[in-house]
Amino acid sequence: GNSVTQMEGPVTLSEEAFLTINCTYTATGYPSLFWYVQYPGEGLQLLLKATKADDKGSNKGFEATYRKETTSFHLEKGSVQVSDSAVYFCAFKAAGNKLTFGGGTRVLVKP
Amino acid sequence: DAGVTQSPTHLIKTRGQQVTLRCSPKSGHDTVSWYQQALGQGPQFIFQYYEEEERQRGNFPDRFSGHQFPNYSSELNVNALLLGDSALYLCASSNTKIPLRQGGNEKLFFGSGTQLSVL
Numbered sequence: 001g002n003s004v005t006q007m008e009g010p011v012t013l014s015e016e017a018f019l020t021i022n023c024t025y026t027a028t029g030y031p032s033l034f035w036y037v038q039y040p041g042e043g044l045q046l047l048l049k050a051t052k053a054d055d056k057g058s059n060k061g062f063e064a065t066y067r068k069e070t071t072s073f074h075l076e077k078g079s080v081q082v083s084d085s086a087v088y089f090c091a092f093k094a095a096g097n098k099l100t101f102g103g104g105t106r107v108l109v110k111p
Numbered sequence: 112d113a114g115v116t117q118s119p120t121h122l123i124k125t126r127g128q129q130v131t132l133r134c135s136p137k138s139g140h141d142t143v144s145w146y147q148q149a150l151g152q153g154p155q156f157i158f159q160y161y162e163e164e165e166r167q168r169g170n171f172p173d174r175f176s177g178h179q180f181p182n183y184s185s186e187l188n189v190n191a192l193l194l195g196d197s198a199l200y201l202c203a204s205s206n207t208k209i210p211l212r213q214g215g216n217e218k219l220f221f222g223s224g225t226q227l228s229v230l
Binding site: 004036041042043044045046049089091097098099100101102103104 | 115142144146151152153154155156159166167169201203205218219221222223224
């Protein structure tokens with residue numbers, strides 16, 4: 001069935017370190033892919049998205065490329081800040097309007 | 112411009128009780144979706160409402176029901192509560208009138224959620 005697998009956390013980094021969070025999906029057809037972020041005490045926010053193969057989504061220094069051949073959508077940021085500490089969710093939308101989420105990856109950036 | 116608002120923010124119930132959660136969508140949005148987020152897990156889709164009808168449903172029992180009002184606001188009802196229903200319930204809204212490739216129906220705005228504890 002449809003599912004999203006993302007690396008388990010927590011991921012603990014120092015400020016200015018490089019961040020990668022792996023995400024792979026299983027879905028029929030050509031889904032749209034998303035990364036959402038959940039800051040402490042807040043609701044989910046869309047971080048970036050990609051709607052077709054080889055598209056690169058980017059926002060706030062984060063990037064992810066839609067790789068159809070490997071069914072992946074890994075999230076990267078070259079230099080993290082303390083304010084990037086949050087839980088990150090990979091998700092896709094295939095047929096219909098529902099989002100299927102991964103389990104989330106908690107990221108903690110230390111000064 | 113108010114975003115998606117949910118009420119209450121926290122709720123404590125006992126097993127077997129019934130609960131109603133409320134959601135007001137972002138201004139200009141006409142579609143409301145509900146998600147359940149158990150502790151340490153990703154959100155799971157419950158159902159979606161558009162034009163006051165349930166349009167799509169996830170893998171949740173009939174104890175979970177909903178309603179959408181003419182002003183697009185929505186309620187989530189859960190009957191015969193179980194301990195396993197304890198979770199953060201998220202409401203998300205979107206605008207079906209914006210074409211898909213312009214972000215329509217793909218950009219969901221989420222509320223901060225209602226934390227339900229079943230004792």
